[in-house]
Amino acid sequence: MATTERDYYEVLGVDRGATDADIKRAFRSLAREIHPDVSDAPGADGRFREVAEAYEVLSDPARRATYDRFGHAGLRRRGFRPAYADFGNVADIFAAFFGEDLFGTSGPMRRESARGGDVQALVEVDLEDAFTGTSVELGLEIAEGCERCESSGAEPGTGAVTCPTCQGAGVVRRVSRNVFGEFVSQRTCPQCEGAGESLEAPCSSCGGEGRVVATHRLNVDIPAGIHDGQRIRLRGEGHSGFRGGGAGDMYVAVRVRPDPRFVRDGDDLHTAARVTMADAALGTTVRTPALGGDLEVEVPPGTQPGEVRRIERQGMPSLQGKQRGDLFVRLDVAVPARLTDEQRLLLEEFDRHTTEDAYAREDEDEGFFRRLKSALR
Ligand SMILES: [Zn+2]
Ligand SMILES: [Zn+2]
Incomplete structure (x- = not known):
């Protein structure tokens, strides 16, 4: 059914003798003015359809002749039906008439389905866990696809x-x-x-979002060798998207709690072991903490305070491959803080029997003050 009984020439603002070019020009000019996507004026949509219908008739010589002789009634008798009735969208009418978009855009910018947001989570593990690798269970509020509407957002049975x-x-x-x-x-x-x-009707479970927020439990594998502050990305474990859009990612930031026994430097570990003054002078073995279990460290006779023993491949595992860092053990030589009378006598006796030569070091040529300087550096 036609939307207007108004005179088509009047609608387009042209006279009865207008040429095809005049009609086309008039339609374009009006369309730009009153296209409903452009004009906020009330009734713009209806007016546009009226103009489009007038153009559809007057731009077709056979229809125009029918209209000139028999008016609206003549068109109806011949079964004329405005083309826009088959289009849902006035923008499509433009395409039908001109094969182009009047506004110079290249098609609609549809958001097919919006991807869901990313999720951030934080986990804390001990250095021992970072050494062995572990699995941490997380419980997070995450938007998941709605089961009721199968993420479509539409109430089942509606479209x-x-x-x-x-x-x-x-x-x-x-x-x-x-x-x-x-x-x-x-x-x-x-x-x-x-x-x-x-x-038509939004899903009663998700309100049309196609997703619902639920507590989501998942286990995150923390690989051996993980470093403090590293993030693990789990693709597709984030929030589900709007109406079936792809899920975002989950980023799990890992914090490795410091262990009072160790200082970590990349994949190497540093620790300290205590050696008594006598043991340092005489030589011994001491136990040192290590992440795979305590280790024995050999302390050769004449070990100096602060000397460092390097135990290869007893540090942290490397994230990349089978390498392992080293364990560095600094030997703290303990000097007695209090002595009994007997101990003092013994030490005095020892001292009387000891010359400077006994304290001479293999690296003596480096010089005492140079050692001091490099220690302070
Ligand atoms: Zn819309
Ligand atoms: Zn739903």
């Missing part, structure tokens, strides 16, 4: 209808005018978020 706000284009256009001219801006339709469709 989608063309979005009334954008007529299915997925975008809405706004024209602003100022002294420099006319500016057309386009943005994603706020009602359908670019889908071009809206739900």
Whole structure:
């Protein structure tokens, strides 16, 4: 059914003798003015359809002849039905008439389905866990696909209808005018978020989102050798997207708690072991903490305070491959803090029998003050 009984020539603002070119020019000019995506004026949509219908008739010589002789009634008798009745969208009418978009855009910017957001989580593990690798269970509030509507957002048994706000284009256009001219801006339709469709009835479980927030339990594998501050990315473990859109990622930031026994330097570990003054002078073995279990460290006779023993491949495992760091053990030589009378006598006796030669070091040529300087550096 036609939307107007108004005279088509009057609608387009041309006289009865107008040429095809005049008619086309008049239609284009009117369309730009009153296209409903452009004009905020009430009734713009209806007026556009009226103009489109007038153009559809007057631009076709056979229809125009029928109209000239028999008017609207003549067209109806011949079964004329305005083309827009088959289109859901006035923008499509433009395409039908001109094979182009009047506003110079290349099709709708549809948001097919928005990807869900990423999820951040923090886990804390002990250095021992970082040494062996571990698995941590997380419980997080995460948006998951809605089971009731299978993420479609539509109540089961209902479908989608063309979005009334954008007529299915997925975008809405706004024209602003100022002294420099006319500016057309386009943005994603706020009602359908670019889908071009809206739900007949939103799912009663998710309210049309296609996702629901639920407590999600998952185990995160923390690989051996993980470093403090590293993040593990779990693809697709983040929030589900809007109406079936892909899920975001989960980022698990790992904090490795410091262990009072060790200082970590990359994959190497540093620790300290205590050796008595006598043991350092006489030589012994001492136990040192290590992550795979305590180890024996050989202390050769004449060990100096602060000397460091390097135990290869007893540090942290490397994240990349089978390498392992080393364990560095600094030997703290303990000097007695208090002595009994008997011990003092013995030490005095020892001292009387000892010359400077006994304290001479193999690396003596380095010089005492150079050693001091390098120690202070
Ligand atoms: Zn649902
Ligand atoms: Zn829309």
